Amino acid sequence: MxxxxxxxxxxxxxxxxxxxxxxxxxxxxxxxxxxxxxxxxxxxxxxxxxxxxxxxxxxxxxxxxxxxxxxxxxxxxxxxxxxxxxxxxxxxxxxxxxxxxxxxxxxxxxxxxxxxxxxxxxxxxxxxxxxxxxxxxxxxxxxxxxxxxxxxxxxxxxxxxxxxxxxxxxxxxxxxxxxxxxxxxxxxxxxxxxxxxxxxxxxxxxxxxxVADLVELSSRLYCRIQLLQAEAAFAKAITEWGFRDLEAGLLWEGTIAGPDRLRFLSLLSRYAALFSNIEISEAEGQASTTRRGRTINVV
Incomplete structure (x- = not known):
């Protein structure tokens, strides 16, 4: 070619x-x-x-x-x-x-x-x-x-x-x-x-x-993030990714494109001290109702 x-x-x-x-x-x-x-x-x-x-x-x-x-x-x-x-x-x-x-x-x-x-x-x-x-x-x-x-x-x-x-x-x-x-x-x-x-x-x-060709370009990942305390800067950043606030700034839910996983994890790393729990799993279909994957616990 x-x-x-x-x-x-x-x-x-x-x-x-x-x-x-x-x-x-x-x-x-x-x-x-x-x-x-x-x-x-x-x-x-x-x-x-x-x-x-x-x-x-x-x-x-x-x-x-x-x-x-x-x-x-x-x-x-x-x-x-x-x-x-x-x-x-x-x-x-x-x-x-x-x-x-x-x-x-x-x-x-x-x-x-x-x-x-x-x-x-x-x-x-x-x-x-x-x-x-x-x-x-x-x-x-x-x-x-x-x-x-x-x-x-x-x-x-x-x-x-x-x-x-x-x-x-x-x-x-x-x-x-x-x-x-x-x-x-x-x-x-x-x-x-x-x-x-x-x-x-x-x-x-x-x-x-x-490199390993393991990421399906059309895939989505479901993500659920629990915080130790609400933080305005994090709320602004995560809202730009289309995430929803489920509990007064302490619990967030949304989906990301599979190929964006490294970029998204880079964002999360800036706020690592705020997290009590992060769940990232492969989303099936367009909704987050049926999921499989693993939970990542951040202490």
């Missing part, structure tokens, strides 16, 4: 990529991680044909600079920073669908699943949307088509918890048919989404490892 062969990229005298060799096949869900300046974005831009580089980049055997339209028709791309487009939402969807010969109604439908009403904002300039609305629309454009390669840079950063769960479900639908390259500077944000981790540092690959 994707081949990088001895890729070198220079900006003036500085080598930003230093001989990258990498192959990514369909079904691979790759976390591309590394600190700022590691070379992740530069590598992605070489893949998309935006940069001239030494070596050879191939997508299904095609050079992305020589066969730009053919390659980009296979790629769904979600950038970290939304482009400053003044184009109306409706026009952007039609334009994007035309480029990849896709049905714009499918993009509108995916946007709706994520919680963004594209038809309501049909005449609104993209640049005037909120950060979350922009992210949902860009994801809808990338996933609302038959992409064979998904390239995503911090794709769920601005999504609310429910939209994140829908996003993970949409990825699950494509996981066998497409290759996915998910860039992030934090592994805990994407670890449960992927089956391969590639770490970059100073323009080189320093780790390429397969």
């Amino acid at each position: 994707i081949q990088f062969e001895n890729i070198v990229k220079r900006f003036r005298r500085q080598r930003v990529l230093k001989g990258i060799d990498l192959t990514i096949e369909r079904g691979h869900r790759v976390a591309l991680v590394g600190s700022n300046g590691a070379g992740k974005t530069t590598l992605i831009r070489c893949l998309l044909g935006e940069y001239i580089c030494e070596g050879r980049v191939l997508v299904d055997g095609m050079n992305p600079r020589q066969y730009r339209r053919e390659v980009l028709s296979k790629v769904g791309f979600v950038p970290q920073l939304p482009p400053p487009l003044h184009m109306p939402v409706g026009q952007l969807i039609r334009f994007s669908a035309t480029l990849c010969d896709s049905d714009p109604s499918r993009m509108i439908s995916v946007a709706g699943q994520l919680g963004f009403d594209a038809e309501r904002f049909h005449n609104h300039a993209f640049v005037k949307l909120s950060g979350g609305q922009k992210q949902k629309l860009l994801i809808a454009i990338a996933l609302g088509r038959e992409s064979e390669l998904l390239v995503m840079d911090e794709p769920a950063a601005n999504l609310d918890p429910e939209a994140r769960h829908i996003f993970f479900e949409l990825l699950a639908e494509k996981k066998q048919r497409a290759a996915m390259l998910i860039s992030s500077h934090r592994l805990d944000e994407v670890a449960t989404l992927v089956n391969r981790v590639i770490e970059m540092d100073q323009g080189e690959i320093v780790l390429d490892d397969r």
Whole structure:
């Protein structure tokens, strides 16, 4: 699917990529991680044909600079920073669908699943949307088509918890048919989404490892949290995850997306001293009425 062969990229005298060799096949869900300046974005831009580089980049055997339209028709791309487009939402969807010969109604439908009403904002300039609305629309454009390669840079950063769960479900639908390259500077944000981790540092690959593919992307976890005392800061944080207060700030209940488990546990770790009991179990169906799993007791 994707081949990088001895890729070198220079900006003036500085080598930003230093001989990258990498192959990514369909079904691979790759976390591309590394600190700022590691070379992740530069590598992605070489893949998309935006940069001239030494070596050879191939997508299904095609050079992305020589066969730009053919390659980009296979790629769904979600950038970290939304482009400053003044184009109306409706026009952007039609334009994007035309480029990849896709049905714009499918993009509108995916946007709706994520919680963004594209038809309501049909005449609104993209640049005037909120950060979350922009992210949902860009994801809808990338996933609302038959992409064979998904390239995503911090794709769920601005999504609310429910939209994140829908996003993970949409990825699950494509996981066998497409290759996915998910860039992030934090592994805990994407670890449960992927089956391969590639770490970059100073323009080189320093780790390429397969990881256990045990988390179902469309899964949900039920969580019940009991506190020793009510805490306003915790209440605000947990409410943003859609949790319900069952007992005057002392008992909370809710569900989280399975792939969000590390991110959620990271949140809980900030308030560990408050907890008397935490129950996290696999949820069956959409409700928390039937559950199986184990209880974690925090003393």
